Amino acid sequence: MTALEIMNLAFGFVAVMIGVLMFWSLPVPVSSSSPLTGLPFLSIIIPARNEEGRISPLLQSLQEQHFRQFEILVVDDDSSDNTAAIAESYGAKVLKNAGAGKSSACWHAAEQAKGSWLLFLDADTKFISVEGLSNLLHFYQEKGAKGITALQPFHTVERLYEHISVVFNIIVVVGMNLFTIWGSRFKTAGSFGPCILCNRDDYFLAGGHKKIEGAIMDDLALGEAFLEQDLPVRCLGGKGIMSLRMYPEGIGSLIEGWCKSFAIGSKSTHPMIMLMVILWISGGFTAAGALISSIIEWNPAAILFSGILYCLYMIQTAWFASRVGNFKWGVFPFYPILFSFFIGIYLYSFIRVNIFHSVNWKGRKIKV
Template sequence: MTVSVEINLIVGSLALLVGIFMFWTLPIIKTIEKNGQLFPLLSIIIPARNEADRISPLLRSLQEQHYQSFEVLVVDDHSTDQTAEIAKSYGAKVLQNKAVESGSGKSTACWHGAQHAKGQWLLFLDADTSFTNADSLFKILGFYHRKGARGILSLQPHHTVHKLYENLSAIFNVIVIVGMNVFTIWGPAFKAAGSFGPCIVCNKKDYFLTGGHHKILSAVMDDLALGQAFMDNNLPVYCMGGRGIIDFRMYPEGLRSLVEGWCKSFAVGSKSTHPVVMAMTILWITGGFMSTAALISSITGFNSGAMVLSGLLYAAYALQMMRFAHRCGNFNRWIFLIYPLLFLFFSTIHLYSLFRAHVLHSVSWKGRKIDV
């Protein structure tokens, strides 16, 4: 066995162990509290820009909820399709976000919706989400109530995959969740990076106390910035997995949309990740490449002992990645047999996002140029 193969095996094995510490758990809400009398009126705010092809499942799932003490406000953010008409057909109140301000259009839309909300609790939902079952709202609101109905409860929806290219998002989903800092073996020892964006619950008093989305209009990553605004006011931020409660399908328009979306997310998102978590993530990705290099080297060198060890390490990495990814979404299991390609795609997009952020100082999303 050559020295290079030995080094690759050692680093790869260490990185595999680090991966366990890095993504120790992703808690989900299991308890259902069906006493709706405990919950005040809920205002569900859905910012929507050209979401005609995606918003119907969400609005349909809202109609199917056992808990129905809520209003639905769809904030049409300069859509050029039938978003508003579809929302109205499901009984939602449609607000037109006429503001034209710098920064994220989503933040201005959310702020506009919050100003018109009648409920004491606010639930911000991305238009591409949908509830998994009829008890989803009871689970979310019950958990928030048990936590004292203060601060933010945010859920990262379970990613549903329909087309082959969508599996390229597997590693991104893992890294986004790990990058929140609170899912390592040390639990809440590290400060949360912020909140997840697609599903956020808070009470109206806390929201306006922190300045809400109006305070973070210039933020590219509105979810991280909003969570930080709450923590700056000593309000708690709870981050949970959404499996069994809420789903979403990311970037169904095609590969270009997927690249733009993840480029926007990673352009500035990594700045909020704790240095220890970042170091573990880098080592984990590096170990994935080195375990692949060990396998290739042992095969080309016809070293049977090295082939067995590197083959076992490669298989262990594939199984670990599959386990991590399936906490985040229903990705195809076989795709992890070629996990080095997933790592390569992730690394390429991450480098491209750094180029867009630090050289071009802008990213593109939904036809908008966003300054970074």
């Protein structure tokens, strides 16, 4: 093998190790034997815009929870479908919001909420265990019931195109700065968005969604608002607790959704974590390039070592993916395609945000 080939392989193996340090663990709320009677009344707030096809599983899962001391406030954000009627059929109280966006909807509901604790849920989430809600609440209580505890739900995929979200799901978690081998050494980028639990007093002290109205990445901005008040922000994985299915409408919705958030969200990632992400992704392309080159040149030694490196990347990517979603292992031999899609959408998002200063989401053109 040439010196250049050896250097490329060495870089690839180092990048695999960097990946391990980058995504060391993703804790989840553990089961608790504490009595349900020790928990306060909860207000569950669900902002919803044209969610008639996705909100039913969430509302059904809430009906099945062992903990039932809660009210459900669904904020109909100017829907043109049957979202409100479906919510009412499950016993939720429906509040109207005149199309002013998610942050406005959440604030509107929080002002009317009766609970001591507030749980903000995206309409496309659902609890996958009857103990899921109580486990989350007990975790919050055991941590002093202060600040935010947020979950990133386990991503459920059903169709082949949905697998191209896998690298995004991994990087969204890694980019929170909390899941490296160094734990909480780096300041959190903010909060996960689909599931946010806080107490009422802290929410209004931090200014709540009113303070961050207009922010594209409302979850990161809300977490920052809590941190400004020296309130803790804890982020966890949702495996075994809560799931969501992202962008079932098709690949167009998937591209639009990731474009909306990624270039902006990456600005909150610590530079060290961002460097590790760049090196890990670069190592993946290096491994693929080395294998292709060695096969073209038919260099048995290079084929052996580059093949080992490629398999390591394939297994590592699948391992990381298993923490964040039910992605099928059969797609990971083609991981360079997944990496390439991530790079393409990131660049597209960067151009939309920094050149055109606008993104599209759910029929709205949002200025950024």
